[in-house]
Amino acid sequence: MKRPVILFGLLIISFYLAAQDRYQVGLMPSVNFSTGMGKGWKMNLKAESRQRLLQGTFGEESESEYDYILTDFSAIASRKAGLNNSIAGGYLIRFRDTTVTHRLIQQFTVVNRFDNFRLAQRFAADQSFFEGGTMELRLRYRLSAEVPLSGQSVDPGEFYLKFNNEYLNAFYEDDYDLEIRIVPLAGYEFTDNNKLEFGLDYRLSGFVNNSGRHSFWITFNWFIST
Amino acid sequence: MIKIAVAFLLLLLVNALPAQTKFEREYRIKSHQVPQATKDFVRDAGLSGKVKWYAEESLKGSSIEAKMVAGRQKLSIEFDSTGMIQDVETEISSENMDAAVLARINDHFGSAFNTHKIIKIQESYSGERDNLTAFLRDGSKRNLLTTYYEIVVKGRDASGMNLYEFLFNDRGDLISRLLIIHSNTDNLQF
Numbered sequence A: 001m002k003r004p005v006i007l008f009g010l011l012i013i014s015f016y017l018a019a020q021d022r023y024q025v026g027l028m029p030s031v032n033f034s035t036g037m038g039k040g041w042k043m044n045l046k047a048e049s050r051q052r053l054l055q056g057t058f059g060e061e062s063e064s065e066y067d068y069i070l071t072d073f074s075a076i077a078s079r080k081a082g083l084n085n086s087i088a089g090g091y092l093i094r095f096r097d098t099t100v101t102h103r104l105i106q107q108f109t110v111v112n113r114f115d116n117f118r119l120a121q122r123f124a125a126d127q128s129f130f131e132g133g134t135m136e137l138r139l140r141y142r143l144s145a146e147v148p149l150s151g152q153s154v155d156p157g158e159f160y161l162k163f164n165n166e167y168l169n170a171f172y173e174d175d176y177d178l179e180i181r182i183v184p185l186a187g188y189e190f191t192d193n194n195k196l197e198f199g200l201d202y203r204l205s206g207f208v209n210n211s212g213r214h215s216f217w218i219t220f221n222w223f224i225s226t
Numbered sequence B: 001m002i003k004i005a006v007a008f009l010l011l012l013l014v015n016a017l018p019a020q021t022k023f024e025r026e027y028r029i030k031s032h033q034v035p036q037a038t039k040d041f042v043r044d045a046g047l048s049g050k051v052k053w054y055a056e057e058s059l060k061g062s063s064i065e066a067k068m069v070a071g072r073q074k075l076s077i078e079f080d081s082t083g084m085i086q087d088v089e090t091e092i093s094s095e096n097m098d099a100a101v102l103a104r105i106n107d108h109f110g111s112a113f114n115t116h117k118i119i120k121i122q123e124s125y126s127g128e129r130d131n132l133t134a135f136l137r138d139g140s141k142r143n144l145l146t147t148y149y150e151i152v153v154k155g156r157d158a159s160g161m162n163l164y165e166f167l168f169n170d171r172g173d174l175i176s177r178l179l180i181i182h183s184n185t186d187n188l189q190f
Helices: A002-016 B002-015 B036-044 B099-112 B129-138
Strands: A022-038 A041-057 A063-080 A084-096 A099-113 A117-131 A137-147 A158-172 A175-191 A194-205 A214-223 B022-030 B052-058 B061-070 B073-080 B084-094 B115-128 B146-157 B162-169 B176-180
Touching: A022 A063, A063 A099, A084 B061, A175 A214, B036 B061, B036 B073, B036 B129, B084 B129, B099 B146, B099 B162, B115 B129
Parallel strands: A022 A214
Antiparallel strands: A022 A041, A041 A063, A063 A084, A084 A099, A099 A117, A117 A137, A137 A158, A158 A175, A175 A194, A194 A214, B022 B052, B052 B061, B061 B073, B073 B084, B084 B115, B115 B146, B146 B162, B162 B176
């Protein structure tokens, strides 16, 4: 299953990789902390930052300059809705330069366990509120696959691979944009409640109506829970 | 904002110290790493096809497992660390079970749960090595083996919907019931 998804992703990238397309490369570390709140509820707290290292236009010289772009803090409450699925809702606040953005998040996730891997589907919607009273609506779908590199399941002290593919439909006033994300990651499980992942978060946006914008974020994700 | 971020990270680091958890680890091993006795058993049982070898470590000790497909059946053969056969498990459908035993097992589920669904049935055989190899070769000497049924059930009771692993003997008497704890899905959800 991995191979067709990777090939599809590369096909999308190669099709839209054109001159005049802008790109940026940087770092995107995040920390996720989850804790139970009783009666089946769980709270996830996340902090994520984005730091650009270089940017430019394909075919031209790049501009290498460090820029701290933004910091996100989010709190999402989730509850199991069935054996394999859960619903969640929460809030994110984004600090970017002098701008503060508020976002509401709703999501439904289904996780299925197969013989040698786990597959998750996440359906989400978020509403971002900007200064001036405007709002952006995004409807999202993400497919994630976690494959152990040793044995039939990921156990403590073992590495694994994870692959995310997400599609975000963004509606802002009269504009529409589609963003595609392809995220290959390598992970290590210290314990079931402590995992570290490292990889590339590739994002392609703006190609529906304009030249594409390619973002390459080197990502470190730390997941801890109690 | 930086002070807030640092304080948040420090809070997370304090809580990152791992708590005591049940230790169980399974990992793939090469055929040259398994005792010869395990490969002799597979050969004597007349089993052909690709074998995947796994080592399993838990608080109970370590064991070796051979997983393969024989005919259309998924077969799992468990050995101790010296290569001595422990049991043979094969996944079956409810249609392959004795109707009276299945009815007795379903009655038990009916009284234990408001609603339930059988997810997987594994038939497990243990006994003398020669009897096990004969059974795997041609189905003979089954009456000399001890049979158990390991059944994974999705059941709803007062505590909600959960996944359980039940062990029954060949008459449908309950031996054990375990709650299956799902591994953490935070990295797939968030």
